[in-house]
Each structure stands twice: as C-alpha cells, then as structure tokens.
Amino acid sequence: MLELQGLTKSFGDQRAVDAISLMVREGEIVALLGPSGCGKTTTLRMIAGFEAPSAGMVRLDGRDVTAQRPNQRGVGLVFQDYALFPHMTVAQNIDYGMRQQRVPQAERAERRAALMRLVRLEGLHARRPAQLSGGQQQRVALARALAVRPRLLLLDEPLSNLDARLREALRGELRDILRAAGTTALVVTHAQDEAMALADRIVVMNRGRIEQADTPEALYREPATRFVAEFIGRSLWFSGALLAGDPRRFRTVEGIELVVTGDATAPCGVSIRPEHVRLGARPSDVNRLPATVERVAFFGAERHYGLRLAGGRAIELVLSAAITDRPQPGQALMLCIDPADCRLTAEDQRG
Amino acid sequence: MTAGAPRSWGLVAPALLLLVVGLVCPLVYLARESLHPFVDGRALPTGWTVTNYAELLRPAYAFYFFDTLRFGLVVSALALALGTPLAWIAARTARSALRRAILGLLIGLLFTNLVARLYAILVTYGTTGPFSGFARLFGLSAASPGFAAILVGIGLLHFVLPVAALTLIGTFQNLNPRLEEAASSLGAPRWRVALGILLPLAAPGLISAFLITFAMCISNFVVPLLLGRGVVLFTTNLMYVRITEIANYPSGAAIGIIMLVLVFAIVYGLSALARRLLPGEATS
Amino acid sequence: MRLALLADDAAVWSSRLLAVAVVLFLVVPIAICVVLSFDARDYLGGFPPTAWSLRWYRAFFDNPSYLDGLVVSLKLAVLATLIAVIAGTAAALFLARSRFPGRAALETVFLMPKFIPTVVIGFSLLGFTAAVGIRDAFTRLLIGHAVIVLPFTIRAALASLVGIRPSLVEAAVSLGASERRALLDIVVPLARTGIAAGAVMAFVLSFDEVAVSLFLSDPFTQTLPVVLIAEMRANLNLTIAAVSASFLVLTGTVLLLLDRTLGLDRVIGQGIYRT
Numbered sequence: 001m002l003e004l005q006g007l008t009k010s011f012g013d014q015r016a017v018d019a020i021s022l023m024v025r026e027g028e029i030v031a032l033l034g035p036s037g038c039g040k041t042t043t044l045r046m047i048a049g050f051e052a053p054s055a056g057m058v059r060l061d062g063r064d065v066t067a068q069r070p071n072q073r074g075v076g077l078v079f080q081d082y083a084l085f086p087h088m089t090v091a092q093n094i095d096y097g098m099r100q101q102r103v104p105q106a107e108r109a110e111r112r113a114a115l116m117r118l119v120r121l122e123g124l125h126a127r128r129p130a131q132l133s134g135g136q137q138q139r140v141a142l143a144r145a146l147a148v149r150p151r152l153l154l155l156d157e158p159l160s161n162l163d164a165r166l167r168e169a170l171r172g173e174l175r176d177i178l179r180a181a182g183t184t185a186l187v188v189t190h191a192q193d194e195a196m197a198l199a200d201r202i203v204v205m206n207r208g209r210i211e212q213a214d215t216p217e218a219l220y221r222e223p224a225t226r227f228v229a230e231f232i233g234r235s236l237w238f239s240g241a242l243l244a245g246d247p248r249r250f251r252t253v254e255g256i257e258l259v260v261t262g263d264a265t266a267p268c269g270v271s272i273r274p275e276h277v278r279l280g281a282r283p284s285d286v287n288r289l290p291a292t293v294e295r296v297a298f299f300g301a302e303r304h305y306g307l308r309l310a311g312g313r314a315i316e317l318v319l320s321a322a323i324t325d326r327p328q329p330g331q332a333l334m335l336c337i338d339p340a341d342c343r344l345t346a347e348d349q350r351g
Numbered sequence: 352m353t354a355g356a357p358r359s360w361g362l363v364a365p366a367l368l369l370l371v372v373g374l375v376c377p378l379v380y381l382a383r384e385s386l387h388p389f390v391d392g393r394a395l396p397t398g399w400t401v402t403n404y405a406e407l408l409r410p411a412y413a414f415y416f417f418d419t420l421r422f423g424l425v426v427s428a429l430a431l432a433l434g435t436p437l438a439w440i441a442a443r444t445a446r447s448a449l450r451r452a453i454l455g456l457l458i459g460l461l462f463t464n465l466v467a468r469l470y471a472i473l474v475t476y477g478t479t480g481p482f483s484g485f486a487r488l489f490g491l492s493a494a495s496p497g498f499a500a501i502l503v504g505i506g507l508l509h510f511v512l513p514v515a516a517l518t519l520i521g522t523f524q525n526l527n528p529r530l531e532e533a534a535s536s537l538g539a540p541r542w543r544v545a546l547g548i549l550l551p552l553a554a555p556g557l558i559s560a561f562l563i564t565f566a567m568c569i570s571n572f573v574v575p576l577l578l579g580r581g582v583v584l585f586t587t588n589l590m591y592v593r594i595t596e597i598a599n600y601p602s603g604a605a606i607g608i609i610m611l612v613l614v615f616a617i618v619y620g621l622s623a624l625a626r627r628l629l630p631g632e633a634t635s
Numbered sequence: 636m637r638l639a640l641l642a643d644d645a646a647v648w649s650s651r652l653l654a655v656a657v658v659l660f661l662v663v664p665i666a667i668c669v670v671l672s673f674d675a676r677d678y679l680g681g682f683p684p685t686a687w688s689l690r691w692y693r694a695f696f697d698n699p700s701y702l703d704g705l706v707v708s709l710k711l712a713v714l715a716t717l718i719a720v721i722a723g724t725a726a727a728l729f730l731a732r733s734r735f736p737g738r739a740a741l742e743t744v745f746l747m748p749k750f751i752p753t754v755v756i757g758f759s760l761l762g763f764t765a766a767v768g769i770r771d772a773f774t775r776l777l778i779g780h781a782v783i784v785l786p787f788t789i790r791a792a793l794a795s796l797v798g799i800r801p802s803l804v805e806a807a808v809s810l811g812a813s814e815r816r817a818l819l820d821i822v823v824p825l826a827r828t829g830i831a832a833g834a835v836m837a838f839v840l841s842f843d844e845v846a847v848s849l850f851l852s853d854p855f856t857q858t859l860p861v862v863l864i865a866e867m868r869a870n871l872n873l874t875i876a877a878v879s880a881s882f883l884v885l886t887g888t889v890l891l892l893l894d895r896t897l898g899l900d901r902v903i904g905q906g907i908y909r910t
Contacts, residue, residue, distance in 0.1 A: 050805055071808045083806035087824050096820075097810030148810055359729060366726035366745060366785060369718070373782035374748055377759035384762055436654040455890060460661060462839045462886045466860045467879030470867060471668035474679065474876065481667060481682035512661060541643045570752035572846040577867060587754045587846070594758060604762075607755040614750050 001026045001184055002047070002152055007056035009042050016042045018208035019056065024152075029178055029185045031199035033192060033231070039208040040188045044154050047186065048075050061151060071100075076150030076183075080157040082141040084129035090116075090140050091125035097148035115143040119177055134162045135170055142174075146181055153178070153185040159194055171197040192232050204228050206348075220273075222262075226348045229271040236272040236315055239347070250344070254311030258337075259286045262344040269347055274317055276341035279327070285336040291315075293327045307335075378611070385604035393598075403605035412589070416609075419585040423568035426507040427515075430564050431557065433508070434516035441516075442523035454520070460513040469506050469577045476502060499580040506574040511564045518563060522556025558625045566618050570610070586610055669883065672876035679871055691877035701878060704859035711773070711858060712841040715780035716788075720834045722781075723788030724826075728818060730789075731796035742793075749786040756783060757850030764851075772856035779847040784837035791836065795829025796822065835893055839886075 002024040009017040017039040024030050032040040045051040047058055049070030058066045065073050076097075085093050091112060098108045116122050119139040129137055138158060145153060158174060159167045175198050178185050189195050195202045196216040203213040204227070212224040216232075223229035226237060240252035250260045250270055260270055281288045294314070295306040298321065305317045305327060319326070327333055388400045406412065441453040460468075476482045478493045486493040489501060526549060534544045550557075572587040579588070586606055594603035667682060675688035695701055730742055748756065756779060764775045799822060807817035823830075848858040859878075866875055 071811050077809040079802045079806060081802055083802040085821060100811035362725040362729040365722035369722055369781055373778045377763035380763040381759035433657050436650040437657050440654055459886055459890050462889055464843045464882045466863050467882045470875050470879050471664040475664040475667045479679045542646060566750060572754050587752055590754055607758060610752050611755055618750055
C-alpha cells in the first residue's frame with residue numbers, strides 16, 4: 001500500500017537519497033536499516049511529507065501523495081525524541097489527533113482507553129510527559145500516533161533513546177503492539193538486532209541507495225553485497241579474485257586458496273560467517289587453514305579468540321566457554337570451512 | 352516544517368508597521384531637520400546646510416562629547432570591576448537560595464524606577480544626608496558643583512551595575528567549571544587559573560558586558576539631568592537644552608544623529624572587532 | 636607555598652567583601668529613602684528621623700498631579716505592553732521558524748530601538764508626529780513607549796521559541812493539525828515563559844521611561860516620572876520619598892509575581908537584558 005518510485009533527495013550536489021524504489025504491503029512491518037547518514041531518516045520524512053523530494057514519487061493506496069501536506073496524508077509518525085506535548089497530560093496527548101479529526105468525545109474516550117490498554121499504560125492518563133519514564137513516553141507516543149487510525153505508521157529510531165536493557169525488553173513488546181494494531185509500519189533504525197526483532201522485511205540502505213531488501217533470514221544467509229554481509233551479523237571477509245577458468249576456486253589477497261559456492265559478478269570477495277569455522281580438520285576436508293592462537297578473552301558464556309592465519313591475516317572467533325578441549329594462546333591448529341559456507345559476494349562499489 | 356521562504360509575512364507586519372511609524376520615519380525626519388538652517392533664533396523649514404554639524408566640531412561642543420565618553424569609559428570599567436565578584440558568586444554558588452537572592456536583588460533594582468533611585472542618592476549623599484561626608488573624601492563639600500561629577504558617577508553606577516552584573520552572571524555560567532578543576536589539579540594556584548584560563552574564556556562576554564554598559568551610559572539622560580547640577584552635561588542633555596531652551600531644533604537634531612551613529616558604531620563596530628580578535632565562544 | 640595559599644585565601648575573602656560592599660552601595664540609599672519617607676519633620680533633616688509620620692504618603696495620594704501622573708503611567712504601560720507583546724510575539728514566531736537570507740538582518744532591525752538613545756527617539760517622534768498631524772499627547776506617548784519596549788518582547792519571546800523542539804510542531808502536524816493550529820496549540824503555550832517575561836519587562840520599562848515622556852508629554856498628559864522630575868528640580872521635599880518608596884512596593888510585587896509564576900532563574904535565561 002506504500003510505493004516509492006525513484007525517490008530522490010539532493011542537498012546541493014549531495015544525494016542524500018538516490019532513486020529509491022520500494023513497495024510495502026498492507027499489514028507488513030518493514031525496517032529501513034543502515035548506518036547514520038545513509039538516507040533512511042530523510043526517506044522517512046519524505047514519506048511523511050516533511051521533506052519535499054527532489055525527484056520521484058510517493059504513493060499511498062495507489063494515490064500519488066508526493067505533493068500533499070503532511071497533515072493530510074493519514075500517515076502517523078513516532079519521533080525519535082517522542083515529541084510528546086510537555087504541557088498536556090497523557091490523555092490530552094493521545095486525544096490530540098482525534099480532536100483534529102473532530103472525533104466526538106465519547107468515541108475519543110473509548111479509543112483512548114483501548115489504546116492505553118494495548119500499550120499497557122492504564123492509570124497514567126493524568127500524568128505529564130515529564131513524569132514518565134523513557135519506556136512509558138515511547139508508549140504514549142505510539143498510542144498517540146495510533147489513535148488517528150493511520151493507514152501507515154512511521155517510526156524513527158523508536159528504541160534508540162532507551163538504555164540497552166530496556167531496549168531489549170521493549171523490542172518484543174513493540175512488535176506485539178504493532179501486530180495487534182495491524183497497521184502497516186515502517187521502522188527506521190541503525191541497530192540490526194532491532195530490525196531483525198521487529199520487521200518482516202528489512203531494507204538495507206547505504207549512502208542513499210538500497211543495498212538489499214529481503215527477510216532477515218534471507219539477508220543473513222545470502223547477502224548480496226559486502227556491505228550487507230558485514231552489516232547484518234558478523235562476517236569474515238576475504239578480498240581477492242577467482243582463479244582464471246575455475247568458478248569454484250578463489251585466491252584471497254593473503255594467498256589462501258578457498259573452494260567457494262555462489263555466483264557474483266566481479267569484483268567479488270568471499271563472506272564467511274564465523275560460526276561456520278570449525279576447529280580441527282579431517283584429511284578429507286577441502287578448505288583447511290592453518291592458524292595460530294594469539295590471544296583469548298573470557299566473556300562469561302563465551303570466549304573470544306584472536307587467531308592469525310598463514311599469510312598474516314588476523315580473524316576473531318567466538319566459541320562457547322563450555323567446550324572442554326579449548327585452544328591456548330600460542331597453540332597452532334587447523335581450521336576448516338565447508339565450501340557451502342564460503343559465499344561469493346559482490347564487493348562494495350565505491351562512490 | 353519545510354524550511355525555506357516563509358508563507359506567513361502577516362505575522363511580522365504589525366511589528367514592522369510599528370517600527371516604520373515609530374522609528375524609521377521619525378529618524379528620517381530627524382535627519383532632514385538636522386540639515387535645516389537655524390537663523391535669527393528660528394528654524395527654517397527649507398534650505399539645506401551642514402552648519403549644524405560643523406558647529407559641533409568646535410571645542411566647546413566637542414568637549415561635551417568627550418566628557419560623555421569619558422564618563423562612559425570610567426563608569427563601565429568600574430561597573431565591570433565591581434560587578435564581577437557579585438556575579439561570580441551568583442554564578443558559582445551551590446546554594447540556590449543565595450543565587451536567587453542575588454538575582455532577585457539585581458532584577459528588583461532593574462525594575463525600580465531610576466528617578467526614585469536618583470532621588471535616594473541625592474538625599475543620601477546630599478548636604479543633609481547621612482553620607483554627606485562622602486564628598487570630603489575627595490576634598491569637596493557636598494554642596495559644591497565639583498561634587499556633581501562624583502554624584503553623576505554614582506548615579507550611573509546605580510543605573511548600570513545591575514545590568515552589568517546580570518550579563519556577567521550569564522557569561523560566568525557558561526564557563527565550564529571542569530576547566531578550573533583541571534587547571535587546579537595540574538597545580539595552578541587560583542589567581543593563575545583566573546588570569547590564564549578564565550579571563551581569556553570570559554573575554555568575549557566581558558567585552559559584551561562592557562559595550563552594553565558603555566552604550567547605556569553615554570545614552571543616558573536622567574542621571575546628568577538630576578544629579579549633574581547643571582555642571583555635568585552629557586550630549587543627551589545638550590540636545591535637550593538646545594531644543595527646549597533655545598528652540599534650535601536643527602542643532603538638536605544634528606546632535607541626535609551624531610549620537611545615533613556614535614552608539615551604533617561603538618556597539619557594532621567594537622563587537623565586530625572583538626569577534627575578529629578573539630575567536631572562540633560567541634559573545635553572550 | 637604557604638604564602639601563595641594565604642594570598643589565594645585573601646583574594647577570595649576580599650572579593651567576597653567587595654561583593655557585599657557593592658550590594659550595600661546599591662541598597663543603602665534606597666533604604667535611607669524609605670526610612671525618610673516616614674519622617675514627621677517639615678524639612679529634609681538629618682538622619683535618622685526623630686519623629687515618624689505618614690504625612691508624606693497622604694501628601695502623595697492627595698496630590699492631583701501625582702495621581703494623574705500615576706494614572707497616565709499605568710494606562711500607558713498597560714497599552715504599550717499589550718501592543719508590544721502582540722506585535723513582538725508574532726514577529727518572534729516569524730523569526731523563529733524562517734530561514735531566508737535576510738533573516739538575521741531583520742532580527743537586528745527589530746532590536747535596533749534598544750541602541751538608540753531615548754532622547755533621540757523622543758525628539759524625532761515629536762517632530763514627526765507634529766509634521767503628520769498626530770497631536771494627541773497620549774497617542775504620541777503610546778507610539779514612543781511601544782517602540783522602546785518592542786525589542787524586549789521580541790527578544791524574550793524568541794528566546795523561549797528557539798528552545799521548542801521542531802519535532803513537537805511536526806508531531807502536531809502529523810496528527811492532522813494545520814500549521815496555524817500547531818502554532819496556537821503547541822508553540823504559544825510553550826513559549827509563555829518568554830512571552831510573560833517580556834511583558835513584565837515591557838511594563839516596567841514603560842513605567843520608568845523618562846526621556847521620551849519628557850518630550851512627548853504636554854501639560855495635561857504627563858507620566859509619573861515626568862511629574863517627579865519637575866518636583867525634584869523645584870525642591871527635594873519628602874513627598875517624593877513617599878512616591879519612591881511606593882515604587883518599591885510595586886517592584887517588589889512584580890518580582891514576587893515573576894518568581895512565583897516563572898522562577899527568577901528562567902527570567903535570566905530569557906536574555907531580556909542582553910544585547
């Protein structure tokens with residue numbers, strides 16, 4: 001129900017958003033994920049109507065709303081700083097949008113009560129924002145935006161103003177609320193774990209462009225570019241080139257030869273998820289990498305190992321602290337990786 | 352809110368109208384009046400001349416300008432020096448009751464009618480007042496015309512000290528206390544910290560306070576009027592006298608224009624100069 | 636080393652002493668004036684008074700020219716403040732939300748009256764209003780006072796407005812409010828500290844204004860400070876002391892109101908006394 005076609009925004013000769021095209025289905029929760037400066041917030045603001053695009057189109061339910069004022073689009077917005085009206089109570093905040101829509105008193109009270117139940121804020125309607133905790137403020141902001149029954153809900157870094165513990169706890173709750181409300185939602189975030197916890201689909205953005213848009217699992221298992229491989233989850237990246245004439249053999253810049261899977265157009269590299277690296281190799285294993293343990297750090301449930309491969313490359317592995325036969329600093333060992341886990345992935349384009 | 356050209360010029364119209372009617376047009380009128388000749392005790396509505404300005408270059412009149420500027424400089428320097436200790440305490444004290452008391456006092460003084468305060472000064476330092484002996488510290492008697500200059504100084508100080516102190520409080524509040532702590536932890540005694548760290552950082556604010564105070568002093572009218580005993584006259588009083596006693600409107604207008612230019616030049620010119628010489632924090 | 640520490644302490648204590656001295660310097664004359672206003676004697680005698688009386692207050696309230704002056708001053712202050720607050724707040728709303736090349740220059744233009752000596756404003760208005768046919772003294776006074784206090788109302792409102800996060804207005808708009816609604820519902824209420832501080836400052840400034848009032852008053856319309864000055868130049872009688880002391884009550888009330896409603900700390904933050 002949301003469609004972006006070639007949406008572009010330039011500031012001077014800087015392209016903050018570069019011809020983005022995207023479709024979001026009714027009821028979907030989509031995350032715009034990327035590092036700061038990648039254009040995700042600008043895209044959000046263009047959808048809301050607070051920023052006019054330099055080119056391209058925004059369509060809601062099939063209608064072109066690109067030229068429409070923000071107060072007429074029926075798009076709800078949850079701001080990063082919540083933007084709760086400090087001089088109004090929680091109830092008045094939630095009522096504000098309904099008042100603009102001239103919803104009668106009785107219905108307002110009903111909707112407000114239902115929303116406050118949904119976001120679990122019962123009993124707080126007479127408080128002012130300054131008297132609420134961060135998590136509570138965020139829920140008021142949600143309830144306020146949902147009160148006007150928007151056809152699309154936009155959330156700008158909804159959890160980034162909360163401390164780490166709270167963020168984790170509220171992530172699940174936020175998803176439940178969004179699901180229960182059934183509204184189509186677009187969430188902007190720079191935290192990949194947040195995107196994975198909240199969204200049905202993730203759109204990874206970098207430097208104004210969409211790198212890849214897919215479900216969290218597909219993005220993790222089959223990253224399209226180096227950027228996506230390194231941004232989602234951890235990746236061991238090896239630059240280099242395929243051996244001439246053999247699409248299955250790859251020589252890294254450190255001189256390591258790997259048997260790989262997947263296709264990618266050159267230039268490309270190999271992305272390996274660290275959890276696929278095994279300790280100890282049988283003679284029949286293909287990708288065998290001799291390595292030396294340089295340092296070990298204990299982190300409670302896991303240990304982090306700094307290893308050095310032949311050719312000088314340093315990598316880090318995380319292993320459960322519960323394993324009995326654990327490597328010691330200075331120890332030499334053999335690592336191996338299944339060719340299916342050595343994915344050929346496109347390098348990042350510069351510029 | 353999309354940035355860019357505003358749609359709501361109507362918002363600014365009333366204020367603009369007030370300024371045009373109440374300030375811009377009258378000043379234009381003033382400028383014109385200053386160029387009219389004053390002949391035989393009457394201002395002529397036609398004809399142009401610059402004699403009104405040329406006149407003011409004569410020593411007798413130039414003297415008034417210099418005297419005014421002199422008072423301004425001395426009183427402003429004194430106000431800064433005297434206001435700093437009080438402002439510092441208010442800015443740095445941990446006791447909010449003390450800060451509120453000082454702020455309350457300063458704002459209260461600002462709001463108290465200046466004429467009432469000048470009357471209080473006259474009564475206190477005058478011949479029958481409890482501080483009439485103050486004049487003898489300068490070798491003068493409280494009744495003598497020479498004492499008028501001291502009185503005007505006192506009056507001006509009463510006028511500008513609250514503003515100077517309040518401005519300084521703002522400046523000092525913007526100084527990061529961590530910097531002082533860092534300096535002391537490195538072994539610097541307090542006077543070194545004050546001179547080497549605080550003074551340079553506070554300089555833009557100090558200059559700003561000085562300029563405000565200076566502009567207030569030289570533009571002031573009531574203090575020399577009531578305390579000057581006819582002996583001390585600022586350019587403002589000169590202007591008033593020329594207009595009301597001699598009815599020489601063109602000359603009065605010329606003095607007015609010169610004062611206008613002078614105050615503007617001093618405030619904007621010097622603060623621009625200060626900004627050039629002291630890059631760093633913006634003036635408060 | 637010991638010496639340096641002693642010198643340090645001496646510096647701290649002497650600066651504290653200086654601060655106290657300054658406070659006394661500012662407050663004592665006023666205190667003396669208040670005490671003298673209760674003096675029973677006919678003349679300005681030595682301090683302290685030997686006998687006490689309320690005669691000078693009675694003289695104040697019985698004197699028609701003082702009372703007329705008070706009424707004129709009050710009317711003028713209320714009206715000038717009203718005009719300046721409305722025009723000033725609107726102008727501040729405009730300045731706070733616009734971005735165009737001449738904006739900073741426009742702000743400077745609005746703050747200009749602060750830097751123009753009041754005698755100049757007074758005389759230029761006298762001539763101009765006479766030339767265009769505005770002969771009523773009260774109208775002239777009103778224009779003059781409104782112009783003088785305008786920079787303060789603008790400055791104070793602006794200081795409050797720039798502290799309002801743009802996301803608040805955007806939130807209101809995203810919920811369906813028109814820009815005008817958002818201004819009225821969100822911006823103006825949140826700026827009320829600045830607007831109120833500006834209003835108080837404007838009122839007091841108008842009440843205390845001398846030079847402009849001197850030029851623009853006529854024998855039938857005089858502000859209280861003008862009446863006071865005329866009396867002072869004639870003689871230093873103690874009725875003036877009673878008037879001065881009454882001013883203090885006014886000031887004290889204003890201060891108390893300010894502190895109760897806005898908090899003095901925040902009034903300072905409005906920058907009304909700054910450039």
